[in-house]
Amino acid sequence: xxFSRDEIxxxxxxxxxxxSIVNLGIGLPTLVAGHVPEGSDVWFHSENGLxxxxxxxxxxxxxxxxxxxxxxxxxxxxxxxxxxxxSSFSMIRGGHVDIAILGAMQVSQTGDxxxxxxxxxxxxxxxxxxxxxxxxxxxxxxxxxxxxxxxPKLLDRCTFPLTAQGVVSRxxxxxAVLDTSPDGFRLVECAPGVSLDDVRAATAGTVHAx
Numbered sequence: 001x002x003f004s005r006d007e008i009x010x011x012x013x014x015x016x017x018x019x020s021i022v023n024l025g026i027g028l029p030t031l032v033a034g035h036v037p038e039g040s041d042v043w044f045h046s047e048n049g050l051x052x053x054x055x056x057x058x059x060x061x062x063x064x065x066x067x068x069x070x071x072x073x074x075x076x077x078x079x080x081x082x083x084x085x086x087s088s089f090s091m092i093r094g095g096h097v098d099i100a101i102l103g104a105m106q107v108s109q110t111g112d113x114x115x116x117x118x119x120x121x122x123x124x125x126x127x128x129x130x131x132x133x134x135x136x137x138x139x140x141x142x143x144x145x146x147x148x149x150x151x152p153k154l155l156d157r158c159t160f161p162l163t164a165q166g167v168v169s170r171x172x173x174x175x176a177v178l179d180t181s182p183d184g185f186r187l188v189e190c191a192p193g194v195s196l197d198d199v200r201a202a203t204a205g206t207v208h209a210x
Contacts (some may be wrong), residue, residue, distance in 0.1 A: 002174040003191040004120045008033060008037040008142050015140060016042050023092070023132055024046060025102035025115075026070035028142045032072075032101055045081075045097055047128040049088045069128065092128065092135040097189075100136035102129060104143045104168075105157040109205040111168040111180035113141065114160035126163065133164040136178020145173035145202045152204035154178070154185060176198050184208050 001010065009031035016022055017038060023045045024030050034055040036042050044053035045070045053068060054075035058098040061074040076082075082149065091097060111131050116126040133139045147151055170188070171178050177188040177200045185204030190199060200207045 003172075004174075006031060006035075007191075008024065008172050009176060010015045011177060012140055012142055013205070015058060015170070016040070016099060018042065021045055021051070021091075021095050021100040022098060022099045022101060023136065024053070024068070025129065025132070026068075026127075027099040027103040029103055030068060030070060030072065032142075045088070045091065046074070047085075047088050047092065049083045049085055050074070050080065051083075053075045053092075065067055088138070089131060092131045095135060095137065097132070097136040098138065100132040100139045102133065102141055104141045104153070105173075106141070106153050106155055106160050107141055107168050107171050107180070108155055109156045109180055109184045110182060112158050113139070113163045113165075113168050114158040115141075115163050117161045119160060127185065129163045133167040137170055139164075139167045141168050141171045143171065145175040145199075152202055154203045154205055156184075156205040171190065175202060178202070178207070181208075186210060 013032050018041050025033055029191050033044050034052040037182045043051055045051050048069045054077045057073055057075050067076055075184050077123035104115040107113045115129055168180055176190045187209045196209050
């Protein structure tokens with residue numbers, strides 16, 4: 001039994017310390033905001049110019065002028081603020097974001113990140129991922145363990161164009177939570193009903209269980 005999308009997000013939310021500034025990437029990472037306890041004083045940042053991003057609004061309460069980087073409507077917590085893109089990227093490049101939580105197409109066992117282009121596929125542009133993965137103090141990745149075709153997305157070396165090298169510290173998938181290291185992935189925990197052998201079979205890299 002693998003982790004659901006919400007369970008992946010909830011597990012990643014446990015990594016966030018009170019008072020942190022956290023950027024949430026497009027897709028699966030956006031679910032993390034809904035799993036942080038009230039009163040934890042976590043400030044979610046969106047690269048399009050929002051600090052203090054809250055969970056998705058209830059149906060009928062959407063404000064089309066309040067959106068995240070993926071153009072989804074969001075809420076703003078009390079004390080939140082909006083600003084231009086230049087200010088937003090000054091925060092990122094200046095090292096003021098504690099954690100970047102991103103999606104990925106591939107992650108290598110040494111922490112390389114590939115999340116913007118599939119060779120031969122449609123290229124949308126690298127966006128802010130390069131700045132976020134390099135500028136944040138810590139980069140976490142949320143992703144499925146394999147592609148829709150069943151190909152491993154956790155590899156010894158990425159085969160897709162890189163976003164950044166050696167930046168990912170921890171990966172959360174539907175099968176497991178793993179840390180990167182110079183000599184391979186290190187298993188933190190498996191999803192319920194998933195074994196170490198299952199994780200190794202779905203990973204094209206070394207998986208250590210300490």
